[in-house]
Amino acid sequence: MAKTTVLRDLLTGPSLARIIGAHSPLSARLGAEAQFDAVWASGLEISAVAGVPDANILSMSQVLQSAADIAAAVPVPVLADCDSGFGNVNNVVDMVQRYERAGIAGVCIEDKQFPKLNSFVSGNHDLTPVHDFVTKIIAATQTREDPDFVVVARIEALIAGAGMTEALRRAEAYAAAGADALLIHSKKSGPDEVYEFRKLFDGPIPLIVVPTTYNTVTTKDLQTAGFGAVIYANHALRGAIEAMQQVLAQIHQDGTTQYVESRIAPLKQVFDLQRVDAMLENQTRYEKLAEASLAQLEVSGRPQVTA
Structure with missing residues (x-):
C-alpha cells in the first residue's frame, strides 16, 4: 500500500494516529522502531540541527532535502511541516510537486504570513487573509497527482490571539476548500482550548493536535475527545540535546570517556541503525554474482576483459 494511502487511512481511521517529530533519517528510524504510526518532518527540528531559527531561514530546497532523506529511511509515511508554503500560491504549487516526487506522504501548511515565526516564540504571528490561504489549499489539492497525497491546513488563529470565532471561521473555509485534515494549534498550558x-x-475532516505546551494530556484523552492524530513535534530533538549536553560536560570534567560508556549507545547499536549488516550482505552477494558471471565467461571460452 502506498504511503500516501497509509497516512490518509491513519488520519481517518478509528484510532488516534501517533506521529513523532524527526530531523534526520536516524531520528526517524528511532521513531519508527518505537512504533509510532508516522513521522513529522519537523520544521523546528530541521532548523535547529542546521543551527538557525525556525523562521524560514532555510530555503524550501534545504527543508525538502531533509524531509526526502527522512522519507527514504523509514517504512512509515512522512508528513512534512512546510510552514506557510514557502511563499505565495505559486510557491505552493512548486512545493507540492517537489514533495510528492520526493516520496513524502503529505504536507502541512499554516495560515501565517511568510516568513513565519515559530509559534512558541514571542513576535509577529500575523495571519494571512483567509482568501489567500484558501487559494493555497485549492492549489495544493489540484496540483497533487496522487489523490491520496494529504494536504493538512494548520490554523494559527489561537496562537495569534485572534480568538475561537476566527479559528472556527477559518476551519470551515479550509475544510470547504478541500483540506484533508486540520491542525489546530494552541500554546495554552492545558488542553481546554483545543477541546x-x-x-x-x-x-467532516480529522483534527490534529500538537500538545507541546499542554503536555499532561494523554493519547487516551485525545482519542476520547475525538481527535484524529497527535504530533509530538520536537521531543526527539529536545531529548537528544539534553543527553548530549550531559555526556559532553561529563567527558570534559572527567578527562576520560570511561564514566559515560554505560549511558551512551554502544557502537553496535549505531551500526545497526546505519544498516551496516545489510550493506555487508549486499557486498558479499554481488561479489559472488560477479564471480559466477566471470566463471561462466571462462566456461564458454569467451575472452574476459581485464583492466
Whole structure:
C-alpha cells in the first residue's frame, strides 16, 4: 500500500494516529522502531540541527532535502511541516510537486504570513487573509497527482490571539476548500482550548493536535475527545540535546570517556541503525554474482576483459 494511502487511512481511521517529530533519517528510524504510526518532518527540528531559527531561514530546497532523506529511511509515511508554503500560491504549487516526487506522504501548511515565526516564540504571528490561504489549499489539492497525497491546513488563529470565532471561521473555509485534515494549534498550558475547538467544529475532516505546551494530556484523552492524530513535534530533538549536553560536560570534567560508556549507545547499536549488516550482505552477494558471471565467461571460452 502506498504511503500516501497509509497516512490518509491513519488520519481517518478509528484510532488516534501517533506521529513523532524527526530531523534526520536516524531520528526517524528511532521513531519508527518505537512504533509510532508516522513521522513529522519537523520544521523546528530541521532548523535547529542546521543551527538557525525556525523562521524560514532555510530555503524550501534545504527543508525538502531533509524531509526526502527522512522519507527514504523509514517504512512509515512522512508528513512534512512546510510552514506557510514557502511563499505565495505559486510557491505552493512548486512545493507540492517537489514533495510528492520526493516520496513524502503529505504536507502541512499554516495560515501565517511568510516568513513565519515559530509559534512558541514571542513576535509577529500575523495571519494571512483567509482568501489567500484558501487559494493555497485549492492549489495544493489540484496540483497533487496522487489523490491520496494529504494536504493538512494548520490554523494559527489561537496562537495569534485572534480568538475561537476566527479559528472556527477559518476551519470551515479550509475544510470547504478541500483540506484533508486540520491542525489546530494552541500554546495554552492545558488542553481546554483545543477541546473547545473540537466540540464546536462539526466538519467532516480529522483534527490534529500538537500538545507541546499542554503536555499532561494523554493519547487516551485525545482519542476520547475525538481527535484524529497527535504530533509530538520536537521531543526527539529536545531529548537528544539534553543527553548530549550531559555526556559532553561529563567527558570534559572527567578527562576520560570511561564514566559515560554505560549511558551512551554502544557502537553496535549505531551500526545497526546505519544498516551496516545489510550493506555487508549486499557486498558479499554481488561479489559472488560477479564471480559466477566471470566463471561462466571462462566456461564458454569467451575472452574476459581485464583492466
